Amino acid sequence: MAMRRTGTAQGADTPPPPRSSIGDTLLVGGVLLVVSVLAALTCYSAFADWLPDSHGRLHAYRSAETCPARTVTPRAEDCLREVAFTVESTRNASRRIDATLLGPEPFPRARVSFGHSGPVLSGLEPKDRITGTVWRGLVVEIAQGDIRQESTDAPRDEPQMIVAAGTFSGLVAALALVFGGVRLVRPRHLGFLTWRPYGKWLFIVTGVSCAVVGLTTVWTGLPWLIVPTVCGTAVALTAWFLHRDLRRGRAGQARAD
Numbered sequence: 001m002a003m004r005r006t007g008t009a010q011g012a013d014t015p016p017p018p019r020s021s022i023g024d025t026l027l028v029g030g031v032l033l034v035v036s037v038l039a040a041l042t043c044y045s046a047f048a049d050w051l052p053d054s055h056g057r058l059h060a061y062r063s064a065e066t067c068p069a070r071t072v073t074p075r076a077e078d079c080l081r082e083v084a085f086t087v088e089s090t091r092n093a094s095r096r097i098d099a100t101l102l103g104p105e106p107f108p109r110a111r112v113s114f115g116h117s118g119p120v121l122s123g124l125e126p127k128d129r130i131t132g133t134v135w136r137g138l139v140v141e142i143a144q145g146d147i148r149q150e151s152t153d154a155p156r157d158e159p160q161m162i163v164a165a166g167t168f169s170g171l172v173a174a175l176a177l178v179f180g181g182v183r184l185v186r187p188r189h190l191g192f193l194t195w196r197p198y199g200k201w202l203f204i205v206t207g208v209s210c211a212v213v214g215l216t217t218v219w220t221g222l223p224w225l226i227v228p229t230v231c232g233t234a235v236a237l238t239a240w241f242l243h244r245d246l247r248r249g250r251a252g253q254a255r256a257d
Contacts, residue, residue, distance in 0.1 A: 025187040032180025039173035046166030051159055058155040075106040076137035087128040092117045112139045113152045120149035163224040164214025167231045171206045192246050209234040
């Protein structure tokens with residue numbers, strides 16, 4: 001019985017990894033730190049550049065006035081110009097919804113993408129005449145009579161998905177920093193900070209929560225500040241529950257031994 005207890009006590013402690021394994025751990029730690037830096041830069045770009053640019057573009061579009069008449073029409077203008085187009089063809093597939101339009105110079109041929117087929121695109125046939133609204137060289141809206149439909153090039157008030165992408169990058173940067181830092185500081189004693197199951201589940205929850213919360217706030221029109229708050233809370237709670245369950249599992253295994 002004494003020999004059995006001694007063997008169990010030794011098995012309860014994780015033996016130190018061999019030298020080759022330590023080298024691999026340090027290498028992974030370095031890679032994770034590089035990933036952390038890249039993800040942090042992406043997060044910064046989303047909040048410092050992408051979000052303000054999107055807001056500025058939307059403001060410029062909404063405040064744009066009708067373009068004045070010109071002898072020669074420039075390709076790109078910071079005003080709204082209505083141009084007469086002829087429909088060459090339309091495509092209404094699951095992965096691609098667009099129309100090819102023929103117009104005067106400087107818009108002899110334009111391929112315009114849409115997020116859905118209605119209400120204008122679904123009824124268009126080749127050689128139909130429509131009116132397109134052009135802004136900064138892009139067809140942002142088409143109209144047939146009194147019915148109008150915006151294209152995917154039209155600026156929209158949807159900063160939530162930009163914030164979701166930035167939040168995801170920031171959380172990934174934090175996770176990679178913690179997991180990579182532990183591997184460099186104490187490669188022999190990683191504790192719970194391994195890919196399975198701790199890192200894997202944290203990464204999954206990070207991606208799923210940011211995607212779901214971002215899309216939900218876009219559809220419901222909720223403010224974008226909800227996105228980092230909810231996503232950060234979800235990841236923090238997941239980390240706490242995983243840590244608690246893993247500690248209880250190890251404690252229960254130790255008592256069983």
